[in-house]
Amino acid sequence: MRAVVYTEPGPSSVLRVVDRPIPEPGPGEVRVRLRRAGVNPTDWKARGGSTYGAMPYPEVTPGQDGAGDVDALGPGVSGLRVGDAVWLLLAQHGRAYGTAAEYVVLPAARAVPLPGRSGTADYDLGACLGVPAVTAHRALTSGDGGDRLGPGAMAGQTVLVAGGAGAVGNAAIQLARWSGATVITTVSGAAKAALATAAGAHHVVNYRSGDVAAEIGALAPAGVDLVVEVAPAPNNDLDRAVLRDFGTVAIYANNGGDELTLPVRATFAKNLRYQFVILYGLTPALLRAAADDIGAALADGALRVGEDAGLPLHRYPLAETAAAHDAVQAGTVGKVLLEV
Known part of the structure; x- marks a missing residue:
């Protein structure tokens, strides 16, 4: 071979x-x-x-x-x-x-x-699938595998996907929408905004123009439930500003910097939770939960690829x-x- x-x-x-x-x-x-x-x-x-x-x-x-x-x-x-x-x-x-x-x-x-x-x-x-979809699944869930995705599982929640035009961001948008969440994503320009919209994001915000926190706040007045974060170092202040109390930041990459510094009092004042995601340490049960949910999303036609899927x-x-x-x-x- x-x-x-x-x-x-x-x-x-x-x-x-x-x-x-x-x-x-x-x-x-x-x-x-x-x-x-x-x-x-x-x-x-x-x-x-x-x-x-x-x-x-x-x-x-x-x-x-x-x-x-x-x-x-x-x-x-x-x-x-x-x-x-x-x-x-x-x-x-x-x-x-x-x-x-x-x-x-x-x-x-x-x-x-x-x-x-x-x-x-x-x-x-x-x-x-593989790395992008399993990473997105873990970012959208927590616990030891009992927290699962599927139609209605995230109903009433708002998810902010940072970098919605990337492969993990694309999968996170599609899986969150399939599970019933309202999805907001941030992108760097019009071309990536078109891709994130094609993926299924309900709202797209250009982080290079305007008051991003105000725009997201207007879209989610009660605060965002979960941030799927690709660039924690530069985005932490924004994430803290737009998250609701008891919200979660799920971090899967280190774009924009290897060191994350945060103000302790302002962070614990909102009871925020930070979840770090890397596939190589996931247990067999977590991998099986991801594979099962991704398989169900595939069967429902909820996961797509190509230009028309962002x-x-x-x-x-x-x-x-x-x-x-x-x-x-x-x-x-x-x-x-x-x-x-």
Whole structure:
């Protein structure tokens, strides 16, 4: 099979396309013939050395996300069959080989049925889930997995999604709206406002013009219940100003700065809660809850991708994985996919 590998951390030029034997699944594992692979910022950060420092394995194939068909089952696997269409999550977490390859072997729990597959468009959708949709799910929920999404689950709540034109922001908008919330999002300009509106945001605010806190306050006079935050350092004063008492800030990235400073008295005066989100520490129960809710949203047609859903797709052949990594690192708006 063809696979993209690197044997030392560094720029995208360390990536090579090689031939490797098709791997065999072990107990509790499945093998998936990949059709699409998603590229996320975590991929280039790990490759560049900022995640692990030293190489965690002698050879690494990047890629946490993807979609394809179950090709083989290891001993003890139930609930999946050969030929099932699946989307993948955390395919490379704790393993050397991820989704930038023609085949991948991974624990069966990380291969989730892709309902209603009717062509390559659905492989595109499946490869856009994983990191963005599971991150968005966790940002919108809390607790040990008992807090779930679904129609009516967030009825009466107002959610502010910072950076609604990004992949996580797009998924958060769609999942929150599916769950019944009113969704406000902030963006940096007209083009991104159009994308956030296409994703389903009820209200879009340009954070580069006007009094943003006043605009959000007019839209949510009682205060926002939850902020899905991509840039906590520059946005903390705004978040505190627009949140209701007992509101929550769910932080999943460090855009705009690595240090977050907040005024203690003004923050605890509102009984605010801060939730930090990273997928790699989530328990199996939390991952299963996310996969189940995302599957239900897919079945309802509530998760979409493409320009008309606010998430433009940028496709690269497997041989151009380096260029795909560079595109994500450069901040390409939309979702970068590998055609496997």
